Amino acid sequence: MTAGRLAGRNxxxxxxxxxxxxGIARAYAREGARVIVNxxxxxxxxxxxxxxxxxxxxxxxxxxxxxxxxxLAREARAAVGGRIDILVNNAGQPRVAPSESLxxxxxxxxxxxxxxxxxxxxxxxxxxMLAAGDGCIIHVSSMNGSVPFPQRLAYCVSKAxxxxxxxxxxxxxxxxxxxxxxxAPGYVETDFIKNLSARGxxxxxxxxxxxxxxxxxxxxxxxxxxxxxxxxxxxxxxxEILTADGGWSAYGYL
Ligand code: NAD
Numbered sequence: 001m002t003a004g005r006l007a008g009r010n011x012x013x014x015x016x017x018x019x020x021x022x023g024i025a026r027a028y029a030r031e032g033a034r035v036i037v038n039x040x041x042x043x044x045x046x047x048x049x050x051x052x053x054x055x056x057x058x059x060x061x062x063x064x065x066x067x068x069x070x071x072l073a074r075e076a077r078a079a080v081g082g083r084i085d086i087l088v089n090n091a092g093q094p095r096v097a098p099s100e101s102l103x104x105x106x107x108x109x110x111x112x113x114x115x116x117x118x119x120x121x122x123x124x125x126x127x128x129m130l131a132a133g134d135g136c137i138i139h140v141s142s143m144n145g146s147v148p149f150p151q152r153l154a155y156c157v158s159k160a161x162x163x164x165x166x167x168x169x170x171x172x173x174x175x176x177x178x179x180x181x182x183x184a185p186g187y188v189e190t191d192f193i194k195n196l197s198a199r200g201x202x203x204x205x206x207x208x209x210x211x212x213x214x215x216x217x218x219x220x221x222x223x224x225x226x227x228x229x230x231x232x233x234x235x236x237x238x239x240e241i242l243t244a245d246g247g248w249s250a251y252g253y254l
Pocket of ligand 1: 014015016017018019020021038039040041061062063064090091092093094113140141142143184185186187188189190191192193
C-alpha cells in the first residue's frame with residue numbers, strides 16, 4: 001500500500017501544470033494521492049503527469065468554458081474509476097485594467113474562470129462525496145479576496161466571491177462529511193507574477209520589501225498548506241480561508 005498522508009485518495013487539481021497548482025500536485029503525489037493534472041495544454045498535462053510518475057493522470061480542458069469543466073469532471077471520474085476525494089479549484093488568472101475602462105469581456109472571462117468554474121466543478125464532484133459522506137474541497141483564493149488592489153476589480157471581486165462560496169458550501173455540507181476551505185496566498189513566485197512583472201505592473205523587489213518575511217512565497221509552500229487542509233490533521237476545519245502571505249495582510253504600514 002502507498003504510504004503518505006493522502007494515500008489512496010483521488011485528487012483533481014485544476015491548473016496544475018505550473019505555479020501553485022503544480023506545487024500542490026507535486027505535494028499530493030508525494031503524499032500518496034493519485035492526481036488528475038489539468039491545464040488547457042494537452043502537452044503540458046502529459047509532461048506534468050509523467051513527472052508525477054504513477055500518480056499522475058493528464059486531462060486537458062479550458063475551464064473558462066462550462067462544457068469543458070463538465071467534461072473534465074466526467075473524464076476525471078472515469079480515469080480514477082470512482083469518485084474524486086479531493087478537489088482543488090486552483091486555475092485562475094488576473095486581468096489588470098483601470099475600473100473605468102475594464103472591458104466587459106475581461107470581467108466576464110475572469111468571473112467564468114475564477115468563480116463560476118469553481119461552482120460548476122464542485123457541483124460535478126460533490127454528489128459522490130455527499131453520497132459517501134466524505135470529501136474535501138479547496139478553493140485557491142487570494143489575499144485579494146479581502147484586500148483590494150487598484151486595477152484588479154474583476155480579480156478582487158472573483159476572489160471575494162470565492163471566499164463567500166467557500167463559507168456557504170462549508171456550512172451546507174459540514175454535517176454530511178464534506179469539508180470546504182480556501183487558501184488565500186499572498187504573492188507567490190509563479191508565471192502569473194513573472195508576466196505581471198514583465199509588463200511593469202508589478203515590481204518583485206518592492207513586493208519582497210513590503211512583505212514582513214522579506215520575500216514572496218514559493219509554490220511548494222502553498223502545496224504544504226493544501227496537503228494539511230486535505231489531510232486528517234484538518235478534520236475539524238471547514239469554512240476557513242487560510243491566509244499564506246508571509247505577513248502581508250497583517251502589516252498595516254505603507
Ligand atoms: P500560473 O499562471 O502560474 O498557473 C496557472 C495554471 O492554471 C497553469 O497551469 C495554467 O495553464 C492554468 N490555467 C490558466 N487558465 C486556464 C484555463 N482557462 N483552463 C484551465 N487551466 C488554466 O498561476 P498561479 O500564480 O499558480 O495561480 C494559481 C492560482 O493561485 C490562481 O487562482 C491565482 O488567482 C491564485 N493566486 C496566485 C497568487 C500568486 O502570487 N501567484 C497569489 C494569490 C492567488
